[in-house]
Amino acid sequence: MDAFINNLSVDCVIFGFSNKTLNVLLTKRELKDSETAEVVFTDYTVQGHHVYKGENINDAASRVLKDKTGFENIFLEQFYTFGETDRVLNERDQLWIKKKYPMVSDHVISVGYCSLVDSSVLMPDTSHQDTVWFPIDELPELGFDHAKMISMALDFLRNKLRHEPIGFELLPEKFTLSEMQSLYEVILGTKIDRRNFSKKVAQMKFVIPLNEKQKGVAHRAAQVFIFSKDVYERTKKDKLILSY
């Protein structure tokens, strides 16, 4: 085992989207008594790991993402660094750390990352049975300061979506306007008029209609679109917005 830095970790809040709900990928944390094998507690955490010596923190985040989901080169951005002195000091977290990671420091700084994947895609690596998608509004009990972490990641995502076309990482490669609209509604927490949304998207040059229709639905088939990051990069420009 490589040596890791005992006071520095990365945590990835991984968002997914399927069936009109926004999900977070969590890992079960179950502490059993060494002697009786009785379950002391069960809760969940986001995907995290300590940073190895000589490892860039961004690389550490990529590593965690790959280990837990198999995905590489997808949306992954730092959103906040958590450095409260008491963030791993509550009872359960201490029990957990002392048993599983006795060498880590009592003051762990965690760099929080936000990642986006299409959660309708099965996870390539099925060895992680305790890794589960939870809808964002039905989260289980969470360890460490991860409830706050997820909440801040969601704020980050929401703000980002208002200004950059990042949501497409959460959609399948080919998607319909309705799917895109559902995603925007669930992230931004608003209802959007379907017809106005359609016009808005028509202005986005980087959302490209295909000569192809939706299949297997019990109603009129919708047109499918793809997102082009290239077109976005080429056409984006700044604007003066002062919105309060």
Add this chain to the structure above:
Amino acid sequence: MDAFINNLSVDCVIFGFSNKTLNVLLTKRELKDSETAEVVFTDYTVQGHHVYKGENINDAASRVLKDKTGFENIFLEQFYTFGETDRVLNERDQLWIKKKYPMVSDHVISVGYCSLVDSSVLMPDTSHQDTVWFPIDELPELGFDHAKMISMALDFLRNKLRHEPIGFELLPEKFTLSEMQSLYEVILGTKIDRRNFSKKVAQMKFVIPLNEKQKGVAHRAAQVFIFSKDVYERTKKDKLILSY
């Protein structure tokens, strides 16, 4: 001296505004040869310090701010964490560290903070003779990765200003519309029409006109305003913005 964590520091990019220019507070770094006393190199860095054991990182940033400027309880926000493995490895930085801080790690993680002060106010603590304001577009040679750090802090500031009324931390308590407009222009990097800006500000309930005029100017005296954070907090509300 308290023990500090040898691989963790905070860096504060402190912005000021005066005479229609945006400034950054930098500290001179001058390394002299131990024997000949000859100057090996001179450059500048932003305000930083290692985090002490048992210290919250946000508190460490407040401490740095207070030490270097005397200010407390002013705008101070985390904007990015720098964790490249090579960020303190260039020749000059290594010379500096080996001489001044031989105990620090070769892989230092720095949490970057952005702070805003009214730089027309003299610095209360005058013991820091090597601490100087530089206009943002006339920066000197910078140590570590601080050029990138300042650039990212400015981006952060620019984005933030588009959506939140943070600029007022950079203005005197009482200010005119022109001063406010200059500030917005210099941060956002755009020219704004004076009359339209005036109408925009009139909609901001938290920019409150006083029954008072500017004094000592060689032209028509302008009305003075104050910013009320309270009013802002009470009146702010979210909007759906999709601007690409």
Add this chain to the structure above:
DNA sequence: TTAGTTATGTGTAAAAAATACGCAATGCAA
């Protein structure tokens, strides 16, 4: 075959916001 159901595609009108200017008023200075 046909009526029913559901979601899609297109359009138009009104309201709100952003933009582009014109011009008079103020206060000091020459």
Add this chain to the structure above:
DNA sequence: TTGCATTGCGTATTTTTTACACATAACTAA
């Protein structure tokens, strides 16, 4: 008292946002 620089107020035009109507396509069930 005239000129200069800047402030304060106003209006017309364009662009963007918002609200809402109706016909169409594709499948399902009778």
